[in-house]
Amino acid sequence: MKPQKPFSRVVEACPPSGIRKFFDLAQTMKGVITLGVGEPDFPTPWGVRESAIHALSRGATTYTGNSGLLELRELICAELAARHGTTYRPEDECLVTSGVSEGLDLTLRALLNPGDEVIVPEPSYVAYQPCVAFAGGVPVPVAADPAQGYRIDAERIAQAVTPRTKAVLFGSPSNPTGAAQSAADLTALAALAQREDFWLISDEIYDRLTYTGTHTSTAAVDGAWDRTVVLNGFSKSYAMTGWRVGYVCAPEPLAALMHRIHQYTMLCAPHVSQVAAIEALKSADADVTEMVADYDRRRRLFVKGLDELGLTCPEPGGAFYAFPSIRASGLSSQDFAEQLLNEQKVAVVPGDVFGPSGEGHVRCSYATALPLLEEALERVGRFLASRT
């Protein structure tokens, strides 16, 4: 007899990622220019890779302490203090994780009781709402307004707050919109969090990739530190996606609970990746500056190109995504992405996978070499022309 008892209802109720179907289709085609990738097209800076190779040859193949190498945590806390003016103790307020993904999971599991609500401004990164559900919480999406540049408006959030609201979870700069939240909006949000007693879970993985201003860390605004969890890592800024190394910083009582889950589940982030992360913080600053300058050039050219094709979007201030409206085409975002891939071999991600409010948009990553971006714009132009 086959097993009869049901699988986890929570997991079964969660739809598979909308990106998956698309991915399978794109993988089978040749000559595709992909604007669908959420990772840098640069390889990890060579100095970082070289240090990891050296570390492996010297035996960095063991577990580390659960919290991660102390030297790395000290460097992380010093970096945050210098860059954002936030203060965390390396000993008990900073935990090295296997990427922001693990940090997010730890945060939600340490924070939520069954039925607790987590407000998620949409369009949002695809993992936020499923992770809330897996941790026993209830995601409460709140659509952000493209006309306002996808800013997080505390007044809109306030309308979704209930006595069960435990946290607001968001990324700034944002995947998929590229929106970077202003200090003023974050301050208003922090004031609301204090008034209504909830937490701010702030995914700042794209903090170094900002172009139109300087990044404001949520923990740095008035009244936020005590109720903010900062998630960050090395994947995007240092082009280290495959190393799976990130960190979470939070006030001690919550950090201690996250540590408890981490020590029984992940044990520690990969040792060699932690060594690489140390090297990244020590010596890769110039590499980051160069990559950011390169993304910025592509961003200008690409957003202007989209605009000239009638695919308009608010200027993305950070990350490496543009999230243009495709309503001019008269197509749904799924149809647009599928037909564009089939007819012109350009892969973009349909906006509705980031929530219903993403419908009518597509996510384009400009972490793609300049000549390919220009070719992609030409192909999109041909695609649109064939529709009119």
Add this chain to the structure above:
Amino acid sequence: MREILSVLESDARATPDRIAALTGIAEDEVRAQIAAWEAEGVIRRYKTVIDRDRLGEDRVTAFVDVTVAPERGRGFDDVAERIAKFREIRAVHLVSGAQDLRVEVEGASMKEVADFVAQKLSGVERVTATSTHFLLRRYKDDGQLLTEPEPDQRLSVMP
């Protein structure tokens, strides 16, 4: 404005309107700034990086360390300038260390380079010694890797 130079440094053929699109600086300003830099000699010339191995062209390059007896009051300048004027010389740098000048010599054959060093370079007044290193293979030139690029291993659609 420095952004303009970053663009030109990686693509000398970038047109003003393209530079404007990449940097967000108005096209007129880009044109004016480039003209000013050209006039001031900040921009010396526009060059092409050629991988001569791929072209199948045999050209011989040598780095020569040159020891010089400096001249009172003029130091190394006079000798360095006299050496730099030879057509065969591609680069002249004054360096720290045991020798004084490090120069790059180019010729059609090893014999041509050797003859140049033996007959011309070593004969320049105040040159007291030379040490020649023939270039065997270029791996990176002018900041440009000449080795095979790493393949893009990213999957085509990722969150």
